[in-house]
Amino acid sequence: MTKVWLPCGHYHENYAKDQGWWQTPVIKGKMIFLLFIVFVVFPLTLSGYWLSVANMIAYTALGALGVQLLIGYAGLITLGHAAFIAVGAYTSTLLILKFPWPEFIVTWGLAYPISIIVAAIVAGLWSVLFGLPCVRVKGFYLILTTMAAQFITVDFILTQYVSKIGGRGQAFSLPPGTIKIGPWVIDTDLRVYFLMITLLVLTVMLMSNLLRTRVGRAWVAIRDNDIAAETLGISIVRYKLLNFFVAGFIGGIAGACWVANLAALSPEHFPWFWSLWLVGVILIGGAGIDGAIFGSIFMVMVMELLQMAAIPLSEYWPRILIFFAFIKDMAFGLAICAFLIYEPRGISYRWWQIKNYFNLWPFSY
């Protein structure tokens, strides 16, 4: 799926062009058009509600990218990613609220960007800490340790200790005006949208470039057969821990964005359900970075459509609207089961098949 389909007569003359990201003028046009839509058209045309939906999609995609890195590129199945997102979010919040910044940093609006980077690094290190068991255990047991990581981090450390810092009780809230990047205060949905989309694009660039290097190839080798990878000289311990770090890094960025979106923070935003949701997004979306993005778009839109469908139906069964959260649970469960039974390779595979159909038309083989 990373091989670019080149039309007849189109060939490259040097290595740099052959390894380029956008190899034909058609692809260049498509991608620039996509970026134009995302950065210009959507902010101008979408109303406030759909902008918040787009923010949710971007946040899910950032979380799913971290999980995709772990599951899809190194074969380390993780059910605890929400914990690392939570660590990123809490680090960012605590840095903004509690750290004694020098005056010029606050007035220049650099506190939040620095906190994003520090939050990402701390989340990465925390992820490595709970990834250390991967040195000893594999497969199902790693699932259990990441589950334990989720419960220990969110249900214990964050709930009991961190959220009580400063005697606030359970939740933090950020006063308006504290989240500033440069001269722009991030308080409306539109500004959060720009922040999230920019970070998403940057993260996708980071991840795709990382996956093209030696590190990415080592990860794929480990995923396919880690004992064979070790015999070829790849230090699987080092690369697995590096994978945990990068996945935690991306999760930290996601958490810091979540803080901007909500301007409040509580451990209840990061339950085990969210970790499972992210893994479900990956499985529905399929392999690759586009799998994570397709999956998040699909899941968020399905939930929105369900919500819109529930309102007229609730005139017949009022129970539907009251208990809508539970219908969401049921829909999520059924969606995962249906996709895994009928479309096990996910949406990105179906997308690739559709693209191939048009690329190779009229020859279907």
Place this chain on the structure above:
Amino acid sequence: MELFLMTLTTGIMVGGIYALVALGWVLIYKCSGVLNLAMGELTLFGAYTTLSFYMLGIPFVLSILCTLIIGIVLGILVERIFLDRLIGEPILAVIMVTVGLSFFFKGLIEFIWGTDTRVFTPAIFSLKPFTIGFLKISTVYFWSFVLAIVLFLVFVAFFKYTRWGLSMQATADDETAALSLGVSARFVYAASWAIAFMAAGVGGALLGNINGVNISVGYLGLLVLPAVVLGGLNSVPGAVVGGITIGVLQNFAGTYLDAFFPGGVKEIFPFAFMAIFLLFMPYGLWGWIKIERM
């Protein structure tokens, strides 16, 4: 000393219920290789089903029998509809289907029965504890333990003395050999899920007696995972030992460690213990060992 013994006995009794649920889990894993993360919701389902029957006026033991029957039917249905299609798929797909099932059941249960805590009224067991020597044992715990042990022995007898049980044991031991002898693997898979539903259902009903039936009974069902990790994923006696040990450890943590950690460490202590245990003995006490050097 008295506190120690009381904590120990309560732990053993709660652990008996965990052992029953863990038996179901190990059975599914041994017979079909499916790692079932939906165990919490199965216990929840059993608890609510028994509660509904009991509220209709049916006596408690009959309600449990009805739950067993519904458990068999549901187990066979779930296995046929969801898991038959996944034979041979990679393990992540199977685990995530069980996760999807757990969400489906959780949503269904919350939708049908709501989120309030419901109690078995009139109370099944008397509230006065009875004393053995100097130990005060609450009747709820005691009879739950007895019922769990009885059911456990019924299941073990089923495995040892009936043809169906023996064919399940054969499939668990070596599936291909059992297939060559004419054992139907589909029957064995369906039977293992049916038994797991039954075990979890009764476990849930008993656990629901202790503190009232609500969604948190599902989290108690999730504690089966540390229990099977401790005992070994493939081993039935390991499930028993693991269940009882986790019950004991949880109660000790609740009694002695709660003073150090504000807010209580009882819920997550089994998971923390499991994480550390996995570093030293990942295959549990009796599990089959795959030797791999990392």
